[in-house]
Structure formats: C-alpha cells, structure tokens
Amino acid sequence: MVTELGESKLRQSDMTISDMIDKNVVLRADDAAIICGDVRWSFGDYAEEVDRLAGGLASLGLRKEDRIAVVAFNCPEYFQIYGAAARMGAIVIPVNWRLKPEEIQFILEDSSPKALIADPEFVEGLRDAADLRNIERRLTIGKGTAEFSPIDEVSGIDVSTGTVGVDDEDPLVIIYTAAVGGRPRGAVITHGNLVAANLQAIATLPIQSDSAYLNLAPLYHIGGLVMSLSVMHAGGRNVLIKKFNPKDAAELIEREKITIIETFPPMLSSILDEASLSGQKLSSLKIGTGLDQTNTIQRFQETTGATFWVCFGQTETMSFCTLSPFNECPGSSGREGLLARLRIVDDYDRDVPAGQAGEILVKGPIVFQGYWQMEEETAYTFRGGWHHTGDVGRLDEDGYLWYVKRKAEKELIKPGGENVYPSEVEKSLLEHPEVIGACVFGIPDEQWGEAIKAVCVRKAGSSLKPEELIEFVANRIARYKKPKYLTFVNALPRGENGEIERETVKTEYGLEI
C-alpha cells in the first residue's frame, strides 16, 4: 500500500513528545506543570526552559541522534533535558546513579554520548567511573567545576537552532536494562512508544488534567518516566522529590493534593507508617501503581480509599503490558492493557494452554524498537513479530497474568563470540525426519570459550550418525551454529507438562563430550 501512495507518504500521522509540550502551551500555558521545592513551572515556563536548553545544546554542537547521558536525581532540569532532547531529536541516556562505576563506564562507552549532564554530587564519582575525555561536552545541574559547566550558563545561547524535524519513529531515550549474556543492553525507545504508553495510562487509570503525580520513582527508570509523561500529556502536574524519604512524601501528598503515586518496595509501607504516625489520611490519592506485597497494597487501599493498579512490564514494554485494579484479582499481575497483546509460549514459540507457564510475549505500540547496536539480539528478541520478554508467567482462563519467574539467563551460547540461541538449533535438529527429541546448551571449550552441545533422541530403528545430523544442521543454519558435540540418548527427562528438563540434561550430559 505504501508503494501505491508512493513518496506522498509523509509523516503527517505522527505525534512526538515535542508535540505534547506544544499542545500543553496551547491548551494550558498558565497551569502548573512541574513543582519541586520553591520551583513552580507552568506549562508555558516549561516549554521556555526546554527551548532555552535546546538552543544551548545546539550551540554546543549537539545534533539529531546525538546521545546525552544524564546522571541525576529527580529534578525539574531532568524534565528540561528530556524536553530539549525531544525538540532536537537527541537521545537521552538516563543513567541509574546506583550502578557501580564499571557499569556506568560500560554504559557511557556503549552509548558514546556527546554530552554528559550530572548533578554536582555525582561529578567526583563520574571522574572515577569514566574516561571523561571521550565525552565532548560535560555539564552540571548547578554549580560548575573545572570539568563541568553549569547548564544554566549554556542555556538560551542560540534558541533558533534548537528545534529540528523529529518524528514519532525517532528515538528519544535509551535505557540500559539488566545484563543478559554478560552485558547490559540499551533499550531504544521512540517518541511513538512513549506517546502510546501515555495514551494507554491516561485511558486506563484514567488520568486527567486535574491529576497530580508525586514522582517517587526515579526518572531514569521506565516506570517513573512513563507515569510522569502520561500525567504531563493529560495536562496534570508533576510534583518532584529529589531523594525519597517517607516523611517528605507523606507531607507532599497532603500539601500538593497528590492523586497518583507509583512505588516500589519499601516506599509504600514506609509512607503508610509515616502517615499513620502523623495522623495523615492521604485522602487526595486516587491511584497507586507499581509493585508491592499484598498486605501493603490492602493497607494502602484501606487507609487512603485509593485503588492500587497491579501491573507486569519491563523497560522494553514502557512498563505497562498489564494494568488492572488489585481487587479484581488479588495476587495476579492484572490483564493486558489497551495497547498490548500477550501470549504465553513454550521454548519453540508454540502457545501453551491457559493455566500453563511459559515465556511471556508482548506485541503492541508500547513495545520498544530494539537494543542499541545489537542487531542480532534484537532480531532474536523480536522473532515472529513478538517481543520475547524473558519472563515466565501463565494466563488464567479470565486473561489474568500470573508472574512465575525470570527465564534462565544463560540460555545464550557464545562460541567464539558469536551468539547462538539453543531453540534455533533445536528446531533445526527436529526438522530431521529421524529425530524426535533435542536439547541444546553451551559447555566450556578451551578453543572457543564455549561450544555447542546437543543431546538428541532418534526414532526407534534409526541408524542416524551424530556427524550426519551435525552436517544436516550445518546445511540449514549458519555453520557456526552447528553443534560441536552431539550425543544420542534413549529419552530426554521431561516434566509433568511434557517440557524437557533442561537443567537435568545439562547436569547429566554437560561434561560428557
């Protein structure tokens, strides 16, 4: 169809975070947007601050697709940086300041930012963590140092060059997720992903222009980012707290008439303890979300009268694949959201029946675009057009998701630095008409670091030889993916649901070459 419309298909069907900022200026320039201590930015103020910084960053040479790493507490400037990047088509790398120096170093090397913006208290630590000479522009939120200039000084230098053509398929953020296969991976998130997440949250919770969100979750986590932007998209206000403490949180909820919070243990119970001590009812609250224990959620709902929305999600899905009121099905992670589709599959991507555990797959506009400069991992994660979360769960008859566990992370085999996924090799082995079972895993190998081992079951009466089967596989997939070692056994150990017990196979045959 695209071909029939030809080159006329411009990007008129798009909406960016920059559009969202402009929308609020048109609809409610004077309403409160961001509140933090004495700072109170209206939507008009916010747009001005964004444009000043975008102009400043442009004058420092930053351009579309350049990365801007940020190491900071929640603060108005964090929003300003996201907004400026949205204007410029630049990409924010929000770094978790709790990470170890070597982890931060990895992220800074992998994302190769052109600018680094840090809170003054992280400046010293960053010098240890990273070779700062590789980062062209170093800025700080507040007082400058020899190596870090204050962002206030650069802002507004050249406003005119700050805004360039950006559309909803352009990335705005890369958030690094937990290490899989030995290294953290940068999840590339577009404007369109965030706008989709906003609409889903606004429509579901719902969020309105009189909503007030207390930013307890950090702005470098997807959960905090999506809730902040959702409330901003709906025209509500974001109230910030630099570093979490329960006393300030409870006081702010009362004073700023907060309607929405998102928390992760032990935030919520400590806020409830504090409120109980000081006799605060927190009755402005309407919505809680995030993660917590059943008894804390119940206590939250009883104390405040608000609804706690349970969810399942990850950075790769803009947080919310599922989102349901806790009371609908206590203990579950809720049901799929308006812009998410879920499947539960076995190791070969076959759907499993309701009630049975398997990997959780997700599809929808809330799914990220891939891992930064990791084409093969991205393709593998997205095989069949669905994002493979690496999390295990089951869906009950009513569509509620019950989280089980994180999938074994050592699944990936790396012979000679290449990435080989066991299920692809197993699938290929099973295509041989005489093979009825296969289990593939990695074993230590002096030459290649790791080698591929396959344990297979032949049909009764078959005289298939290991080297024949290895050659069969080598003709079907890349040669480096063929098993180096292959053993035939009479049967593979299987669990109650018929699934091969991978760990048992590894223990039994892992070292027998």
Place this chain on the structure above:
Amino acid sequence: MVTELGESKLRQSDMTISDMIDKNVVLRADDAAIICGDVRWSFGDYAEEVDRLAGGLASLGLRKEDRIAVVAFNCPEYFQIYGAAARMGAIVIPVNWRLKPEEIQFILEDSSPKALIADPEFVEGLRDAADLRNIERRLTIGKGTAEFSPIDEVSGIDVSTGTVGVDDEDPLVIIYTAAVGGRPRGAVITHGNLVAANLQAIATLPIQSDSAYLNLAPLYHIGGLVMSLSVMHAGGRNVLIKKFNPKDAAELIEREKITIIETFPPMLSSILDEASLSGQKLSSLKIGTGLDQTNTIQRFQETTGATFWVCFGQTETMSFCTLSPFNECPGSSGREGLLARLRIVDDYDRDVPAGQAGEILVKGPIVFQGYWQMEEETAYTFRGGWHHTGDVGRLDEDGYLWYVKRKAEKELIKPGGENVYPSEVEKSLLEHPEVIGACVFGIPDEQWGEAIKAVCVRKAGSSLKPEELIEFVANRIARYKKPKYLTFVNALPRGENGEIERETVKTEYGLEI
C-alpha cells in the same frame, strides 16, 4: 536509527483491529458485544462470526489488499465484514447508500472491489448503478438472488486460510469523501489510524467496558465507525438500529441502558421530542457527541443530565481533531484531542495569529494515509508534513477552534487534466525579486479545459515583462504549471487582515485575457 537496528525492526510495535477482536475474546468472551433486534453476539460469538466469514471470503479467492465494497444498513453483519477484512488484510469500501447511482458507479470503478456485499433491498438498485460483471464476487446479507449469493452460505467454508499477516500500517477501510476537483476521493484508513482514534476517544470521553453505544450514525461514515470501534475496543457493547427513527431510538436507549450516542441533525431533536411525548428521561445517557444546534444541545443536556462533546473533524482525521464538553466553550468546536495537533495557516502555510481565520491543518496518528491512487493530491494535501483539511477556522487564545467555512473548492486548476494548485504557482511568482503580489486562478480554456491565469504586482519602477515572469516560473516548477496568461496590476484587493481577496480578483480579471 532504523538503519542501525537494520532488518531486526520487525512489526512488534503494532496493534490491529484483528488484535482488538482477539483481546476481547481473552478479556471478556461472554460479555455482550453486538445487539440488534433478536441478535445478541457476545465477543466470543463475534470473533467466531468474523472467522467464519474470513474463511468463506478466502475460499472465494479474496486475499490481502483486495477490496470489499459494502452497501448496507447498520447490522451485525457490517461488523462481521469489518472484522473479516481485518483478519485478512482486505480493505472495506463502505458505500453510502444515499448516493446517486452514478456516484456509486464511480466508487465501484475507482476502488475496483473483488467482492460486493449488499443488503437485499439494494440489489436491484446496484444493477442499475454498476456493471456488476466487473465484480468477481457478489454477496448479499440475507436471501440470495441469481446474481447475489447469501454471505451465510459462503461463511466458514475454509476457516484455516482466513487469517494472514496484517499490521497496523495496512489499510482496513477506504471511505469516499465529497467531490473535490470534480471527483470523490477515497480516504485510505489503516488499522493504526483506527486504533489511535479508539484510544483518543476512550481516554477523552471516557469510554469503559460498561459503556453502551447506540449506533445511530451509519457505519459507512467515519463518525459512526470510530465510535463503534472505540466502544468495542474498551469492551463496551454496540446496540444497532437498522434505519433511524426517533421512537425506536428512544425506546432502545431506555431498554438497553445506552450511555453514548452520536447524532447529526435532525436526529437529536427528534429523539428529545419523542422522549418528551412518552415521558422518557433517557437518564442512562452519559455522553452525546456529533453535531447540532446550540439550543438542541442544551435541551439534550438538561433532559438527560449527559454531557455533549462538541468536535471538529472529517473522514481524513478519523472524525475527532477536537473534542470538548459543550459547556466549556459554547459555540466553539472544542480543543485539540490527545492525539491531534492543530495549526491555522494562510494560503502560504504561514501560521496566523490567534483569533485570525485560516486553513485548519492537522497532524497526528489519527490522520489518514492518503487518497486512493491519487499520489499528487495526497502529496499536496500533506505538504510540509501536515494534513490540509480544506476547512477554514480560527483558534482563540485558549485553544478553542471556531469553525468558519469550507475552503473554496475550485482552488485546484486542471489544465489538460493535470493538477495545479494556485499557491504553488503564487509562491514561485513571488520568488522573483521584482514581484510583490500574486494571485493565481483557473479560467475556462477551449484547448485545455482550464488555463492558469496570474494577476501580479511589480515593484515600483520595475519593467519586468509578463513573458519574462512566465519563463521565470517555468524554470522553477513543472512547465505545465506556468501561467498561460499573466497580467500586471497596480495593486491587488486585500481584506482587513491583509489577505488577498481572491474572489474579487477573479471577478475583476477572470475573463480579461
């Protein structure tokens, strides 16, 4: 960025109307989806009916991108056809049965459907309207004839082939809009457009799983289609009425506890009259939308206690560019929606100040993909990345849109069948350093049907000749776009806001060659 992720960018970020159907089966298979007279389909029933028809249509040879024309009243089968097309990647051409035979004939020729599905009472009229031999498959909703087989007979023949890979960038519907430049244009609408429209309506009104929508607006109009699908996406129920009459409408609102209606004059006032006569309060209603007179809207709100949401939109924008409660700003068309951006511009796409009238431009995921097989018109409509609505309005200081009028539709000039837009020629004329004013329009021409005429103003003291200026333009844009006739005048008539009074120029100089 796409290049960096390379081929790994699959369509995991997508959501289709087919996904929406599946979602409802997972979340609420037994809940009521579609109600019409004695027919009550649950979401499970609906999905089954959709799959049966998709299988049947596939068995008749229909494939992805094939068009299916529909001439029908609102009925459950209309939903079944939309759903089956969504499954197959086929494209529905919903035909307004009020059109004249020659208009229907044009649509059937232009869209070249492989199948035509009609209500029995339109079968006779269609024989007059169209050469049916060109349409391979002719089906009817109900009793068959020699030329039309009942859809029930084909349904379910081969379910397995009914579902193919479809993503949100695939078209699902082409709706023909009013004739511009002498012919109706088919607005191509994708799954993604409709999902965006659904989310915007769900988030704004809001719509929930207990919402009930009375389908008064026809399913061949974008308004009726978007409201129906929005309610379905949220898990609510659609209650159908075959042909509108106020008595049945009022009774159904009471009996089925309808919460949402969408009406166009004179529906709403006639329903209110009917309810008043029979003492019905229509108190289940929460939301009204569509278009109507101020006094009717006020009467509706007073009678029912519901909120009427005013809007501006067109087929090309999934109906809702703006959507606001009437009481917020009576008389206006409301403010831009969560997934729409609006601009008001002059004839040269320059933004005009608040309060000044100009053409309404729209951008956002709710904007259609272009006109069916009209590349040039599509490119022109989407120039600068914004959809040019052809409607004139003004935005006030608070962002409310005030509708003024439809733009003069004769703007397009067609010399020898080519399309020439005056503003492009004017822009080119004004690029000459000695030209300070230009107005371009079409005049009758024996040879070419229409010819391009330009009336221009030179700088004081300039001795520029008409043929020199014509040649200047011919070197900058396609030669067929150069004016055939060009006259210099001392001044062009301008209105209070400085805009050239195009109609006055045409009257004064239109026939003076």
